[in-house]
Amino acid sequence: MxxxxxxxxFLSTRRARITPDEAGLPAYxxxxxxxxxxxxxxxxxSGMSVDYYTRLxxxxxxxxxDSVLDSLARALHLDDAETAHLFDLARAASASPVVRRPRAKPGAIRPSVLRVLAAITEAPATISNSRLDxxxxxxxxxxxxPGVFAAAEPNGARFTFLDPAAKQFYxxxxxxxxxxxxxxxxxxxxNPYDKRLTDLVGELSTRSERFRTLWAAHNVRYHRTGVKRMHHPVVGDLELxxxxxxxxADPGLRLSIFTAEPGSATEDALKVLASWAATAGAPDSSATPTHPVADR
Structure with a gap:
């Protein structure tokens, strides 16, 4: 990219969203x-010259x-995710175009990680990479x-933006x-040199107007915890x-675990889902990789 x-x-969109009043400046x-x-x-x-900021x-x-970037982050009211993104962009700008993040060696997910997944029996658990595979x-x-894993290479973004069933599921x-x-x-x-990420963004931009609009906004956000509402085709509404x-030990990979409030309708629905998964719903009864993770 x-x-x-x-x-x-990124900088122009952050600047455009702040009013003089929010910045503590007089409004003439x-x-x-x-x-x-x-x-x-x-x-x-930011405490810098106009010429220097214009260059940035x-x-x-x-x-x-770092001090310049910190000052800029404060002036633009960047949150933690946006500040981290600004620093990432600065690191990429200072690196040689041929310097790329080392790729992980080809191979399947480590057996110990699969054992951890298999040991989680009362809650849905997935492992995804930074491209949302x-x-x-x-x-x-x-x-x-079920809709995501129906694909040969399951990807959360591809399902959400391109599968018509996603709007009903979410x-x-x-x-x-x-x-x-x-x-x-x-x-x-x-990681601006990740070709598979670039290809995914290109595919989604070409096929989804919603994705194109959101991508152009240059918003960044941490996605570490929260609540997801789903309408499952087998057990109905879930709030997890x-x-x-x-x-x-596996940079770029993260384990996501979903739980329900004790005594809730969602907890009961998860028990039904577990029963369905153990019979006709899911052919694999243990934790299994969906495809190799050669370049995370």
């Missing part, structure tokens, strides 16, 4: 020709110090996502699409809390 373009669009009369703050206002708030917003973050799941995890489809694009945008900043846990 074009780092200069990514930087330019007359019409402003640009939404949000002007470049000179961001420069003043034109896409040249190469050589920007589902690379492994326990039996209940597969049963929870009652909060619009909010979920925002979260997924924000997660992919964050990964693009961390999830926790996404990074696997330190």
């Amino acid at each position: 074009d780092n200069r373009s990514e930087v330019r669009e 009369g007359g019409n402003r020709r640009v939404p949000g703050l002007r470049r000179e206002e961001v420069a003043m708030l 917003e034109r896409g040249n973050l190469a050589g920007a110090s 589902f690379v492994a799941a326990n039996a209940l995890g597969r049963a929870l996502y 009652p909060d489809w619009e909010r979920l699409t925002q979260d997924l694009v924000a997660a992919l945008r964050s990964e693009a900043g961390r 809390s999830y926790e996404a846990l990074e696997l330190p």
Whole structure:
């Protein structure tokens, strides 16, 4: 991906969303020709010259110090995810175009990780990578996502944006699409040379107007915990809390576990789903990888 373009669009969209009042600046009369703050206002708030900030917003973050980036993050009211994204873009700008993050060696998911998945028997659990590929799941995890796992290479974003069944499966489809694009945008900043990510973004941009619109907003967000509502084709409505846990020994992979409130209708539905998965619903009774994870 074009780092200069990514930087330019990210900074300009962040600047456009902040009003002078929100930034603590006096609002003078007359019409402003640009939404949000002007470049000179961001420069003043960041403690840098207008020329230097203009250079940064034109896409040249190469050589920007941590203190400069911190000042810019404060001036633009960036949250933790946006600040991390800004630093990722700066690192990518300062690196040689031929320097890429080392790829993991080809191979299946480690057996010990699969044993962990298999040991989780009362809650759906999945393992996904930073491109939102589902690379492994326990039996209940597969049963929870029948539409996703119907694909040869299950991918959460591809299902959500391209499968017509997704809007019925996810009652909060619009909010979920925002979260997924924000997660992919964050990964693009961390690893701009990931060809498979670039290919996925290209495919979704070509085939989904919703994805194109959200991608152009340059929003980033952490997607580590929360609540997901689903309308499952077998057991009906579910409201599940999830926790996404990074696997330190496997960079780029995370384990997601879904649980229901004790005594809730969702807890009862999960028991029915487990029974269905053990019989006709899911052919695999143990945790299994969905496809190799040669380049996470």
